[in-house]
Amino acid sequence: MAKSDLLRQLPAVHEVVKEISLEMNGKPEKEITRAVQEAVGYWRNNILSGSNTIDLNADLQKLIKETARKKLVSSYNQIRTVINASGVVIHTNLGRSRLSEKAVERMTQTAQMYSNLEYNLEKGKRGSRHDLTEELIKRVTGAEAAIVVNNNAAAVYLVLKALAKNKEVIVSRGELVEIGGSFRVSSIMEESGAILKEVGTTNKTHLADYEKAINENTGMFLKVHTSNFKIIGFTKGVSSSELMRLKKATPHVIMYEDLGSGALYPFQKGGIGEEPLISSVIKDGIDLVSFSGDKLLGGPQAGIIAGKKKYIDILKMHQLARVLRVDKFTIAALNETLTAYLNEDFLSIPTVRDILKTSDEIKIKVYTLMRKIEDEPHLSMNILEEFSQVGGGTMPDVQLPTYCLALKHEKGAAYLAKHFRDHEVPIIVRIKDDEVLLDLRTVTDDEEKILIEAINSVTA
Numbered sequence: 141m142a143k144s145d146l147l148r149q150l151p152a153v154h155e156v157v158k159e160i161s162l163e164m165n166g167k168p169e170k171e172i173t174r175a176v177q178e179a180v181g182y183w184r185n186n187i188l189s190g191s192n193t194i195d196l197n198a199d200l201q202k203l204i205k206e207t208a209r210k211k212l213v214s215s216y217n218q219i220r221t222v223i224n225a226s227g228v229v230i231h232t233n234l235g236r237s238r239l240s241e242k243a244v245e246r247m248t249q250t251a252q253m254y255s256n257l258e259y260n261l262e263k264g265k266r267g268s269r270h271d272l273t274e275e276l277i278k279r280v281t282g283a284e285a286a287i288v289v290n291n292n293a294a295a296v297y298l299v300l301k302a303l304a305k306n307k308e309v310i311v312s313r314g315e316l317v318e319i320g321g322s323f324r325v326s327s328i329m330e331e332s333g334a335i336l337k338e339v340g341t342t343n344k345t346h347l348a349d350y351e352k353a354i355n356e357n358t359g360m361f362l363k364v365h366t367s368n369f370k371i372i373g374f375t376k377g378v379s380s381s382e383l384m385r386l387k388k389a390t391p392h393v394i395m396y397e398d399l400g401s402g403a404l405y406p407f408q409k410g411g412i413g414e415e416p417l418i419s420s421v422i423k424d425g426i427d428l429v430s431f432s433g434d435k436l437l438g439g440p441q442a443g444i445i446a447g448k449k450k451y452i453d454i455l456k457m458h459q460l461a462r463v464l465r466v467d468k469f470t471i472a473a474l475n476e477t478l479t480a481y482l483n484e485d486f487l488s489i490p491t492v493r494d495i496l497k498t499s500d501e502i503k504i505k506v507y508t509l510m511r512k513i514e515d516e517p518h519l520s521m522n523i524l525e526e527f528s529q530v531g532g533g534t535m536p537d538v539q540l541p542t543y544c545l546a547l548k549h550e551k552g553a554a555y556l557a558k559h560f561r562d563h564e565v566p567i568i569v570r571i572k573d574d575e576v577l578l579d580l581r582t583v584t585d586d587e588e589k590i591l592i593e594a595i596n597s598v599t600a
């Protein structure tokens with residue numbers, strides 16, 4: 141059949157709408173019409189482009205109905221839950237950290253009921269939302285004071301704007317990082333009105349470089365934790381404690397470090413990475429640090445600024461603090477997460493738990509899973525020793541030993557990966573050497589059941 145014949149066979153929109161309306165009880169006709177129009181458009185383009193995905197004897201009416209139905213029930217443009225079988229624990233594209241059960245519970249309660257968000261229960265009058273988070277942060281970090289804002293990018297912006305506007309901020313050239321393509325230290329600084337003063341070279345910066353750059357208009361030393369890349373080899377940086385010594389002679393200069401992830405759990409002690417503990421950075425006497433709530437900390441999206449009270453007080457008073465403030469759900473989830481650290485209930489925090497999972501634990505999970513998989517002639521499987529990643533731009537050089545279920549399909553890895561993405565609960569996998577790897581480090585027991593369903597529904 142020629143293109144023109146096929147085009148002539150495209151059904152009229154109103155006919156399809158009439159048929160589908162019966163199935164979609166109650167759905168507004170406007171919505172159904174929109175879906176059918178889109179479906180007709182999709183198949184018209186398909187025919188015009190001459191792509192051979194269309195069978196020349198196809199029942200176009202049926203195809204269009206199917207497409208329209210999918211559009212009506214599908215939630216592609218909705219936020220959907222997915223299963224992260226990629227082994228990247230803090231997967232930025234998949235929502236970074238998942239929250240602990242207690243954090244979720246507290247969020248739900250806070251959503252359903254009124255709360256003391258800005259009400260002092262003791263005094264019976266207006267209170268401040270900052271008070272609800274500050275005490276806990278002080279306790280887990282050892283800082284004098286703290287404030288929480290929307291995310292860590294906002295934290296950096298607020299600190300620069302409130303404390304270094306029109307002043308020179310000295311940064312090592314090796315730390316002028318770009319994170320995820322959207323957060324550039326140099327651009328944030330420009331936006332904030334602070335004046336960037338780069339020192340050193342990409343691979344080497346000495347204390348003397350900072351010393352030489354200081355003048356009466358120097359407002360701040362900024363250190364940026366270059367968590368998402370690592371320059372290896374001939375490098376030299378200046379630690380914040382070295383800078384603290386320099387600061388003694390120039391007390392007007394504020395020492396601020398953007399820690400990026402910031403660890404509250406001593407991963408380094410357990411041999412995982414070199415992320416400093418936030419409390420030890422604070423103990424060294426730094427003026428301010430900031431870090432994300434949803435990276436290594438394992439809480440909700442937030443930017444936490446901790447340090448000297450005199451600076452935090454200025455941040456609290458700044459108009460931007462109001463613009464960048466967090467909502468009650470964030471406070472609820474963050475407080476439960478911080479409480480888990482205080483109680484040393486670390487394994488209740490999914491991000492911490494998943495990073496600490498041993499390869500032996502994961503190996504057992506893979507073998508158990510394999511026993512539940514039915515034979516399918518087009519699919520072969522085996523167990524593979526591999527590495528998971530921390531993710532979120534954190535500890536890029538850390539390889540977490542793991543085991544993966546490796547699946548090979550006649551039609552190739554891309555086909556198989558699409559099958560998993562198309563599952564009712566989409567499953568995100570990793571591909572290597574034309575095999576699909578399922579890394580169970582980031583998969584819970586409940587999610588494994590869904591994984592098994594998806595594997596057992598693979599066909600030729």
Ligand SMILES: *Cc1c(COP(=O)(O)O)cnc(C)c1O
Nearest residue numbers: 291292293365367399400401432
């Ligand atoms: C991730 C990161 C940020 C941005 O934090 P968000 O919470 O994503 O806004 C800023 N600085 C560093 C060093 C980071 O690693």
